[in-house]
Amino acid sequence: xxxxxxxxxxxxxxxxxxxxxxxxxxxxxxxxxxxxxxxxxxxxxxxxxxxxxxxxxxxxxxxxxxxxxxxxxxxxxxxxxxxxxxxxxxxxxxxxxxxxxxxxxxxxxxxxxxxxxxxxxxxxxxxxxxxxxxxxxxxxxxxxxxxxxxxxxxxxxxxxxxxxxxxxxxxxxxxxxxxxxxxxxxxxxxxxxxxxxxxxxxxxxxxxxxxxxxxxxxxxxxxxx
Amino acid sequence: xxxxxxxxxxxxxxxxxxxxxxxxxxxxxxxxxxxxxxxxxxxxxxxxxxxxxxxxxxxxxxxxxxxxxxxxxxxxxxxxxxxxxxxxxxxxxxxxxxxxxxxxxxxxxxxxxxxxxxxxxxxxxxxxxxxxxxxxxxxxxxxxxxxxxxxxxxxxxxxxxxxxxxxxxxxxxxxxxxxxxxxxxxxxxxxxxxxxxxxxxxxxxxxxxxxxxxxxxxxxxxxxxxxxxxxxxxxxxxxxxxxxxxxxxxxxxxxxxxxxxxxxxxxxxxxxxxxxxxxxxxxxxxxxxxxxxxxxxxxxxxxxxxxxxxxxxxxxx
Numbered sequence: 001x002x003x004x005x006x007x008x009x010x011x012x013x014x015x016x017x018x019x020x021x022x023x024x025x026x027x028x029x030x031x032x033x034x035x036x037x038x039x040x041x042x043x044x045x046x047x048x049x050x051x052x053x054x055x056x057x058x059x060x061x062x063x064x065x066x067x068x069x070x071x072x073x074x075x076x077x078x079x080x081x082x083x084x085x086x087x088x089x090x091x092x093x094x095x096x097x098x099x100x101x102x103x104x105x106x107x108x109x110x111x112x113x114x115x116x117x118x119x120x121x122x123x124x125x126x127x128x129x130x131x132x133x134x135x136x137x138x139x140x141x142x143x144x145x146x147x148x149x150x151x152x153x154x155x156x157x158x159x160x161x162x163x164x165x166x167x168x169x170x171x172x173x174x175x176x177x178x179x180x181x182x183x184x185x186x187x188x189x190x191x192x193x194x195x196x197x198x199x200x201x202x203x204x205x206x207x208x209x210x211x212x213x214x215x216x217x218x219x220x221x222x223x224x225x
Numbered sequence: 226x227x228x229x230x231x232x233x234x235x236x237x238x239x240x241x242x243x244x245x246x247x248x249x250x251x252x253x254x255x256x257x258x259x260x261x262x263x264x265x266x267x268x269x270x271x272x273x274x275x276x277x278x279x280x281x282x283x284x285x286x287x288x289x290x291x292x293x294x295x296x297x298x299x300x301x302x303x304x305x306x307x308x309x310x311x312x313x314x315x316x317x318x319x320x321x322x323x324x325x326x327x328x329x330x331x332x333x334x335x336x337x338x339x340x341x342x343x344x345x346x347x348x349x350x351x352x353x354x355x356x357x358x359x360x361x362x363x364x365x366x367x368x369x370x371x372x373x374x375x376x377x378x379x380x381x382x383x384x385x386x387x388x389x390x391x392x393x394x395x396x397x398x399x400x401x402x403x404x405x406x407x408x409x410x411x412x413x414x415x416x417x418x419x420x421x422x423x424x425x426x427x428x429x430x431x432x433x434x435x436x437x438x439x440x441x442x443x444x445x446x447x448x449x450x451x452x453x454x455x456x457x458x459x460x461x462x463x464x465x466x467x468x469x470x471x472x473x474x475x476x477x478x479x480x481x482x483x484x485x486x487x488x489x490x491x492x493x494x495x496x497x498x499x500x501x502x503x504x505x506x507x508x509x510x511x512x513x514x515x516x517x518x519x520x521x522x523x524x525x526x527x528x529x530x531x532x533x534x535x536x537x538x539x540x541x542x
Contacts, residue, residue, distance in 0.1 A: 035300035099515045
């Protein structure tokens with residue numbers, strides 16, 4: 001029997017990637033958007049992009065902590081989906097929200113820190129998305145890895161953009177700060193797990209050392225007839 | 226003052242033609258044509274199929290004094306900022322439906338000669354209820370036109386006779402976390418409180434609302450009684466009031482506690498003074514596609530500008 005070519009994780013990533021657009025379409029069809037549909041579209045595409053970004057940052061720690069390497073292969077898809085939603089988010093802002101009123105848009109982007117950091121995150125994502133193909137990975141060599149470390153900057157910018165779209169004050173823990181705080185802490189955790197010393201610590205506490213693999217464990221799985 | 230006031234509200238009975246304006250579904254249709262985001266085009270086929278929301282009373286089709294139509298009853302009652310229930314505007318109506326509004330009393334006291342506690346049914350008898358169509362401009366840069374029923378805050382205050390020491394009016398929302406789960410959030414200084422300077426409170430535009438579209442006001446809109454201060458951002462218009470207090474000092478407000486540099490005590494609608502994180506120059510009227518310019522004092526400058534003579538409104542935001 002021919003083996004199914006996709007892993008469960010792979011399917012989950014693509015389903016989640018498309019789910020944002022599919023659910024938006026469904027709600028638009030069903031009339032489930034709120035009385036302020038443009039804001040709904042902005043919020044939902046923004047949140048989906050942020051979650052995808054967080055998931056893409058979760059892959060390396062999955063390998064470091066749990067010795068689960070498959071997520072490493074899914075980083076690219078997660079990152080590209082995040083870029084897709086950020087692009088849609090921005091297009092909605094420019095086209096629908098501000099109706100291509102460029103003077104207003106530019107004035108806003110220049111003046112408002114919230115939009116500056118959001119736009120900056122988008123700009124930084126462009127070269128990452130463009131060099132996500134294997135050919136660029138080969139061409140850039142070591143620099144490819146360096147370039148893609150910019151995601152460590154993109155994610156905090158995205159959280160800041162999210163936080164600043166909410167009412168409240170993070171310094172006094174007043175207002176709508178809970179959700180952005182949760183995103184921020186998760187990202188912080190994922191970044192801390194990348195610090196070489198932390199990585200080494202996890203490597204020495206490898207789960208492989210906790211139990212001795214038996215021969216049975218090493219046997220390849222055989223599909224039931 | 227009375228004359229100024231009379232120029233503002235338009236009764237629904239005075240308006241004959243039903244206004245043609247963009248419903249939400251028309252919006253989606255138009256948006257899909259205009260949008261660069263190609264996926265929106267799929268929204269168009271459903272545009273005309275859904276039935277119109279049933280709207281009570283003769284008010285639908287009415288306009289404000291600027292000629293803009295009132296928002297639909299559906300939108301007014303299902304797109305609510307009411308953090309006592311949830312921060313999700315669409316979630317408020319569902320969570321608020323079992324909220325107890327009867328019995329209900331409002332304690333009016335502080336620096337007054339005749340403090341009095343009113344039962345809500347007495348309020349409805351004591352003060353003749355009238356319809357007033359006001360624009361509501363949210364600090365989040367969206368707006369609606371709402372046909373309220375209610376009565377002047379001034380008439381209530383006159384009844385309790387504020388003393389000469391009374392300089393401000395402080396309002397307080399009911400504190401009932403068992404019914405209002407949002408009040409369990411540690412990120413706000415519950416109960417909600419708001420305030421007005423006494424001359425603002427005595428302005429004829431300041432309304433205590435008990436109804437919308439001629440119907441008894443629903444919990445999600447601040448039942449059984451709420452303030453409406455149409456020249457200020459929506460958060461000044463405190464909901465579900467249980468206490469009104471005349472005081473000598475400027476009272477603290479919930480949003481000022483949450484963000485002192487973002488939500489001032491005055492909070493007059495002002496396109497020239499931005500929120501630190503977003504522009505207040507434009508707004509989206511619910512039901513419309515494109516943004517429209519925000520008017521100083523939300524279009525009520527003629528009636529209220531004199532209250533702020535000599536004040537720097539960019540300092541007293």
